Amino acid sequence: MPRSEHSPLLLAGLLASAGVAHFAAPRSFDATIPRALPGTPRTWTYASGVVELALAAGVAVPRTRRAAALATAAFFVGVFPANVQMAVDWRHRPAPLKAAALARLPLQVPLVLWARGVAKNQKGLS
Template sequence: MSFCTRYCEATYRFPGKTIAKALLAAAFVMAGILQLTAPEPFLAITPDWVVWPQTVIRVTGLLEILGASALYVPRLRRAAGLALAAYAICVFPANIKHAMDSAAEASAFPGWWYHGPRLALQPIIVWWALWCSGVIDWPFHGRRNHPTDWSRPSRQAQTQRLDPLDARAVFRSREILIHNRMNPDTTMLSVNAVVMMIKG
C-alpha cells in the first residue's frame, strides 16, 4: 500500500471508529491502572483455580495498558485488537463469579441490575476490540455511502490504489491548490495541469 493510499484512508476514516477506539482504549487504560494500584476488588472476583492471582492481576493490568496503547500503532493495531478481544474472553469467568457471588448475598451491591447488562456487554467488548483494530468490518462493511457523506470513503475509493507517480501528482496538486486558493483564475489551470500529469 502506497503512502498516498494510507494518507487518504487516514483522512477519510469513518469518524465513529476513531471515537469508539478512543473510548475502548480509555476503558482498558483505566482498568489497567486500577489493577496495578488497587487490585483488591479484582482479587475478590478472581476464580479460585487461578494460580498466583495477585501476580496475574498486576501483569494483566500492565498488558491492558500496553494493548490499549498499541491500538494507536498501525503495525501493532490488529495484534492489539486480537489480544484485547482474547483478554475480554479470558476474564469472562471472573465476571460470572462476581455475578454469582452477588446473587448468593441478598444484600450484595451491586445487584443484577448491574451484572445482567455487564455480562451481556462482554461479547460486545470482544467485537468492539476486533472492529476498532480493523480485524473485522462487520456489520458496517456492506453499507453504501451517501453521495454527500464525506466522512467515509466510497467502495471505489477504498479499493483504488495509486502508484508512486500518481501519489506525487496528488500531493503536488494539493500544494498548487493551497498556493492558489486566493486566486480563482489560476486554480482551474492548475487542476488541468495536474490531470495531465496523472494521465501522462
Template sequence: MTLARHALRVALGVFLVAAGVLHLTSLRTEFQAQVPSWFPVDADLVVVVSGVVEIALGLALLLAPARLRRLTGLVVAVFFVAVFPGNVAQYVEGTSAFGLDTDGARLTRLFFQPVLVLAALWACGWFGPKRAELGRTAR
C-alpha cells in the first residue's frame, strides 16, 4: 500500500471514529437535525446507531489486516452512500447544522459525499495497482 493510500485510510478512520464519538456526545442534537423528517425511525436512535457504526467502521479502517482492507473500503463506501439521503434532506428542508446555514453551503456539501465514497475505495485498494504489482505488501 502506498504511503498516500495509507495516510488517507488512517485519516478516514480517525475522521469516522471522531464523528461517531460526536454522534454520541456533544453534537448529538446537530446530528439529529440530519435525520430526514420523513424517516420512520426515531431521530435519536438513528444518531446513536449511526454513531456506533461510524466508530466501528473507523476502527476497521485503522485496524483491519491487509487481506480485509478492500472489503472494509467497500463497506465504508456503502455507508457513505447510505447516509447521503440525510445530506440531501438537510439541503431540501433547509436545516442548519454544523455551520451549514445557507442553501449554498448545504448544496456544496452534497458534492463532497461522492469524494468520500471514492476516497474510501481508493484508500483501501480498489483503484490503481493490484497487490501483486505492489510487491505483495503485508497481509
C-alpha cells in the first residue's frame, strides 16, 4: 500500500487504467462477471469501466478525493465476486493462469486499505 503524498494520484492512475482496459479489451472482463447478475456481461463490463473512470477522476481532485476514495474502497469490495468467479472458472487452466486468478483474491485487501488510507488522509482538507 503506497504511503507517499502521491498515493492518491497512483490510485487514480490504477483506476483510470483499469477503466480504460474495460473498454479496450472487454472480452476478458466479460468472462469474470458472475452469471447470477441480470443483463449481459458486456453491460456490466462497460458499467464497471465507467465507474472506475469516475472514481479515478474523483480521487484525482482534492475537493472530491475523500468521498471518491471511500466509494473506491466500497467498489473494490463490490467487485470481489468477479474475482471469485474468475478463480472458479480458471481452476482448470494452466498453473500460471490459475495462480494469477487466485492471487487476485487477497489483492483486494490492500486495495481496500489503500483507498481507505487515501480517504483518511483527506480528513479536514478542502
